[in-house]
Every structure is written in C-alpha cells, then in structure tokens.
Amino acid sequence: MTPTLRILYRGPLSSCNYGCEYCPFAKHTEIDAEHDADRRALDRFVAWVGEQRDRRISVLFTPWGEALVRKRYQDAIVTLTNMEHVEKIAIQTNLSCRLDWVERCDKSKLGLWATYHPGEVAREKFLAQCRDADRRGVRFSVGSVGLKEHQEDIAALRDALPEHIYLWVNAYKRQMDYYTPDEIARYTQIDSLFPINTERHPSEGEPCQAGQTAISVDGDGVMRRCHFVRDPIGNIYDSNFADALQPRLCKNETCGCHIGYVHMDRLGQYELYGDGLLERIPVKPVWRALPMSP
Template identity: 50%
Template sequence: MLTAQAPTLSLLYRGTLSSCNYACGYCPFAKKRDSRATLARDAREVARFTSWVAAQKRDISVLFTPWGEALVRRHYRVAMQTLAALPHVRQVALQTNLSGPLNWLQAVEGLEKIGLWCTYHPDQTTLARFLERCARLDTMGVRYSVGVVAMNEHLDAIRALRAALPAHVYLWLNAYDRRGPGYYREQDLAWLDAADPWFAQSRRPSPSRGKPCLAGEASLSVDGDGELTRCHFVPERLGNLYVDDLADMLQERRCPRFKCDCYIGYAQRKDLPFQAVFGEGVLARIVTVGRISQRRSD
C-alpha cells in the first residue's frame, strides 16, 4: 500500500550571525561586527543544521534569513552548496546584499535550486556595480530576485534599476513608511504600484488575524540552537529541531497577529496568492515566469 508523501517542509533559518558590511541608516545591524567567537559559534550552528537536513527523508526547502550579510561568510556558501546537492532539498534560498563572492556558485551541483533574494542599497553601492553582479548571476544561470526599500530619496535609483534589469527579473519593493498615508506622492505611488504588482501588500498589509497559514503546518522558523517557532513573527516555542518529533508539532494554525507586514510571513498565508504565483521560487521571492503581472486578489 502506498503512503502519501509528506509535503515539502520549508525551514526559515536564522542563526547567531548579526553582522553586516553595509551601514543602512534604518537597520540595527548596520556595520555591526561579530566577534571571532560569535562567528565560530554561527559556523557550528550552520554545520549542525546542514547535517540535520542531509539526514532527513522528506522534501525540504531552506531559506537563510540572517540578521546581517551571510554570503561574505564562507560557512554559508558551503552550506548552500552542500544543501543544493541533496536530492530531497527542493530550494536553497538566502537574503543578501550581493556584495560577497560569487565564483563559488560555478561549482554548485543543483544550481537550479539556488535562489538569491538580492537587495539593492543605493547609498551603499553604485548601480553599475550592483548590475554587474546581477549580470554575472545571469551568465551563470542563477535564479534571483532584486528589491529595494522604497524610500523617497531612492526613487530615481529604483527607476534606473528597473530600466536596467532584465525583464524576467522580478523587482520587489518594500514600503518604507507604513505609519500612515502621505509618505508617497500620488504620481510616485502610481509608478511604484506598476513596477511591483505586490507593493500594495507591503504598503497596506491585509488583516491576518485568524487567517489560515502554512506557518506551523508546512513551514517553521529555526534558530541556531534548533529552537522552533511557526514563523519569525510569532515567538511561541513549538519545540526543538534536534530533539523533538516534527510530526507532533506540524499542524494547521491560524495567524494570531493583527497584521503581517513582511513577505517572509505573508507569503505563507493560504488566503493570499503568493504560493501559487511564486511557486518553487517563493522563498527567494522569485516569480514564476509569466506570472509577474498578476496582482493580489483581495
């Protein structure tokens, strides 16, 4: 008798790393440096996590969401390369400012599984340098998305970025100010909404309390010690990745938050179309080809 295969489990990993080589004014981790001891601990945590994933029998997708820049650290590059080569790993995604080395990608077995969630910071690097690195990803066949925090002072840079990026690359925009109306001029808002069909969800998050969500059912957040929560934004502990049986904790849960205003969270909601629109690129915010013009249904 055939048994039903368990659905792909998405693991959103955030370890001890909390340092970044950029100095964005709105970020608490700007130009923060981790000690050697902290980096060594983070490397051990990532290696343990990678070994755990390698030992599993079910399909797994991984998103590294560090408090800082991870690809400048060799242990994250090694982890992504190792995970992508595993037959039961479906996706290996990571958030990055794209400032780190890229040559390692040429040696990745299972390169089609790699997804880079790339953020452009106009006040930290030049457009020419960022585009050159995107072009290298295209040459190597690496799937990626590009995004910007949509600050008013960066709107010209965003326009230039969209004009220069290949048409197939999704440009996502994160709303900078959600405290009330009036931050964006009407004409700028019209362009932003046209540039990113999903910008409205970032700017005006739809109510989430009580909505069905894959977080806790088919997606879990895990820290460096293996402690599990349903997502980054609901701190209730579910168990430990290295100690507890996942079958005992994976179940459908309704969202307890009034609003979910981060893509990492609302992409898992069952009442929103992101799982269908992004498909297997959902963790890296990579839109399925031919679906980039779709708008949210609510």
C-alpha cells in the same frame, strides 16, 4: 507524500559589511567566539537537513546581517543544494560577495533574494553583480525598500536589469500614509505586486501554513511558526519535532512582511510564486505587464 517543509533559518550571525543607517547590524563586526558559535549552529543545521531524507526540504536563509560574505554560508549552500531531498536553498543577500562559489552548487536548486541598497553601493556595481549571477545561470530576484528618495534610482535599476529578472519593491511601512497616490502608482509601474506589500494584512484567526509546512528555526534549533510569532512550537533537534507541524490560525493582528504573508492561505501567494516562493520570483512574469511611463 508529506508536503515540502519550508524552513526560514536565522542563526546567531549578526554582522554586515554595509552600513545602512536604519539597520542595527550596519558595519557591525563579531568576535571570533561569535563566529565560532554561528559556524557550529550552521554546521549542526546542515547536518540535520542531511538526515531528513524522508522529507522534502527547502530553506530560506534570512540572516541578521550579510551571510554570503562568509565562506561557511557559501559552503553550506553548496552542500545543501547537492542533497537529493532538498528542493530549494535561497538566501537574502546584499549581493556584494564574489559569486564563483555558485559553480559548486546544483544551481537548479539555488535562489538568491538580492537587495539593492542605493546608499551603500553604486548602481552600476550592483548591476554588474546581477549580470554575473545571470550569466552563471542563477535564479534570483532583485529588490529594494521603496523610500521616496530612492524612487528614481530604483526605476533606473528596473530599466537596466534584463527583462526576465523580477524587481520587487518593499513598501516603507514604519510611517503611516507615507506614500502619495502618485508615488504608489509609480512604484506599481516598477513592481506590479507592490500594492500587496503596502498592506499590513489582517491575519488574526486566519489559516496560515506557518507552523505546518513552513517554520522558522534559530541557531539552537528552536522552531517557531514564523519570524513574527515569538512562541516556540518545538525544536528540530528533538526526535519528535514533526509532531509540532500542525494547522494553526494566526494569533497576530496583522502580517505585513513578504516572508510571512506569503504563507497566509487567503492571499493565494503559493499559486503566484510556485517554486520561486522563497527567492520571491513569481511563476509568470507579471512585472512585464505594465509599461514604464516616460
């Protein structure tokens, strides 16, 4: 049987209800025509997935901005999780939306990648959303960018979350040598997998599943290996799109983002995450191994 095709979908949407100061989509709104274009692209993608009945498919939505505040994305996920040949539908979200729509999903196939933005939402409010998702039986990971000034807040979130929920920390890599050894140790106590994310992994010439069993797809159906190698390799709306799914070596010098490097063969991340790969939930609760310091 052909291996599951994992698709990172990013359509034209580029707006968000939050205002993170480092983000180009902060508080950005779109005109009706832009929303219509995003809706058409999304509808076409969902219909295409529905037609691929001879192939197992998983999707991670990685929108520019926040998609789950839009009913069309909630409906798309409901539809996709209820397709028999679909294995997993996951989405990156700030978790600010109401969650009643998840009841229409096949929740065994749903995964949320929920990011906490300490400057945008009170911790208690975000935690209430996490508890709601947990009560509804949704599988999700929670995480945040590990800025120095947010360390206490993220530690407090870890303490307050139910133990079975994984909290990841994304290393801030825009500044060289940003962390002191103590800060790395502290974030590693919060997320035992933090050290993997602090590195830009040398990737040039490395075998990677991106382009073979994982692809990135935009609103026009253009296929790329991943979000980080810009050359198109085909288009899912062409009847022969599958011809492009071939083993390839990485062309980039390094790969520093979780949604990319998990597909590099040598890092062994498929074994670590298993079927929680897209929503970033490790198979074993590795995060419980490290007791928090007082």
